[in-house]
Structures are given as structure tokens and as C-alpha cells.
Amino acid sequence: MKRGEAEIGYWIGKPYWGRGFIPEAVGALLSRCFDDLALDAVWCGYYEGNAKSKRVVEKCRFEYHHTNRDIATPLGDRRTEHFYVMTRANYTVLNVARER
Secondary structure: OOOOEEEEOOOOOHHHOOOOHHHHHHHHHHHHHHHHOOOOEEEEEEEOOOHHHHHHHHHOOOEEEEEEEEEEOOOOOEEEEEEEEEEHHHHHHHHHHHHO
16 A cells, blocks of 8 residues: 555454445445545455455445455465455545435
């Protein structure tokens, strides 16, 4: 990441899956990042095979950026991670479209 950028990460227990908590939280964090902190971009990623996290980044309208393969995770295994980004310009366009 560059100066003026941030990353959003999330985890939620299985009993709370599918209730819309994560997309709502990500939306609030995007608002904070762009509206209050004036950041230029926010990153979000998921590990390959995690369909629920993939759905969150798609639902929140992040755009695909790149994939890193065979990276070490904090748990000590190796995985493929897909990275998505939301720029300030895209966030602004999405908010204008929502207000209409």
C-alpha cells in the first residue's frame, strides 16, 4: 500500500454468517476511510476458496486488482490471495448512483 491507502480485513464466527453484518461493517469503514480520513484507496482481499469473503468484496463493489499465489499466511500455510481495491473516485461514483 501507498501513503493515503488502507486495508480492510474481517472475520466473523459461523453463527453470524449470512446476516449481512460484514458488508454493513465494510460499508461503514469505507465511509470512514473516504469521507472522514480522505484516503485515496482502500484494499480488501480474500483467500482462494473462501466464497463468502469473495461475495463481500463483490457486494461492496471493490474492483479486482491482482492475485498473489503461494504466499505464506499468518497461520503458517501457503495460499493464493486475491486483492481488490476501492478508489476514492469509484467510491464517489457509487455514492452518487446510490443517492439517485
